[in-house]
Structures are given as C-alpha cells and as structure tokens.
Amino acid sequence: MNRLFASLLLCGFIIIQAFAAEEKLEDFQVDTSVIAMDRGVDAFMNSCHGCHSLKYVHYRDLASFGIDKERIASWRGDSTLDSAMTSLLSDEAALASFGKVPPDLSMIVRAREGGASYVYSYLTGYYITPDGKTSNHFFPLTRMPDALEISTATDPVKRVEIIEQAHDIVSFLSWAADPHEAERKSLGYYVIGYLIILTVLLYNVKLQVWSRLKS
C-alpha cells in the first residue's frame, strides 16, 4: 500500500514537473503598419521563401497593400503579378534535405495553437544545447534549421535585430493569413455609412407622407 502511495506521489510529481518545464509562449502583438509589413515581406523573401511557399497569397496582394512594384518584380522573377507566391524548393529536394516538405505558411498563424505568438516564439526559440546541438524550446525535434540564426548570435545588438526581424515576419504572416481583412473592414464602414444615410432619407420620406396624410 505504501509503495502504491509512493508511486502515485512520484507520478504526480513528474506530471507537475512536466507542466512547470513547458515553455511559455511570448505574447505577440501584430504590427499592421505598412512599414512593418514592408520590412516583414522583405525578411520573408530573404530568409523563408527559399523553403516555404505562401500559396494563398498572390504577388498582386502585395501591390494592393502598397509594396513597391519594382521590389515585387525583383521577387517574382518570371511569374506574373497574379501568380501565387510558391516556393522554389521542390518537394523532392525538400524531402531529400529535411525528410519533410516545409509547410505552406499562408495560414500558419491560424493553423497552430497559440497563433502568431507561437510562430514568433518558435522563430526566436532556437538555442544551442550543452552538447552543442541546435534545438528549439517550442519544437525540440524540428527539422527546420535556425533560419534567423538567433541560436548563435551572442552580440546583444544582433539579437535585438533578429527579434525585430522575427516580429516583422510574423506581422507579415498574420496579414498573409487574411490579406483582404483591411479591405473588408473599409467596405464595412462604407456599408454602415450608406445604411445610416438611407435611414435618415427614409425617415424624412415617412415624415412627409404622414404630414400629408394628417393634413
């Protein structure tokens, strides 16, 4: 009986330890400014697009957001403005290099529990283990290399730069998950404005009709 009690106590202790050891996600606030998005798409094209596609985002969407057309042209190469932002890495090459095809990132902030906070924590969560291997606090067995090279950056200024870059990339990916959100919102304001004007006009018509009926 005593042994059973001791094992139960040990199990409970191990479970509590496991929860306590779980890393807490960084709280992420999306920056929707054009400047952040501009830096984010740039960093994405330089550090992520080689392996990851954004198949639900088209180059034209970048233009409609206000990103310079010449820069878009330098990224899209021979693809047209209406093409999706597919990656240059073929599935076969990805499988040969990583044993896995890197996921499409169009919807990644919606697809993962923790959303943008998870993606941001993951990108900045790489570190070097005591035996010299690269690991990640939030996805220890990930096959993705440390794309932003935060695990080997020791200079505090460089680390801040990388963290800001991750911030911009995740802001861009949050926009990518719903590129038409801003348009929808502004359309919503127009519709509400239109309905208010229509209500006022109809009310006036009603007053006129009734005043005629009364007299």
Ligand code: HEC
């Ligand atoms: C050299 C290729 C490569 C580069 C560059 C790269 N990734 Fe990845 N990425 C991968 C692979 C491979 C996986 C699959 C990891 C796995 O499931 O083990 C992955 C997975 C991911 C995931 C999903 C993690 C999860 O929870 O399943 C996210 C998010 C991600 N990458 C974001 C990025 C971002 C943002 C960048 C640019 C800063 C980037 N990646 C650069 C290869 C790459």
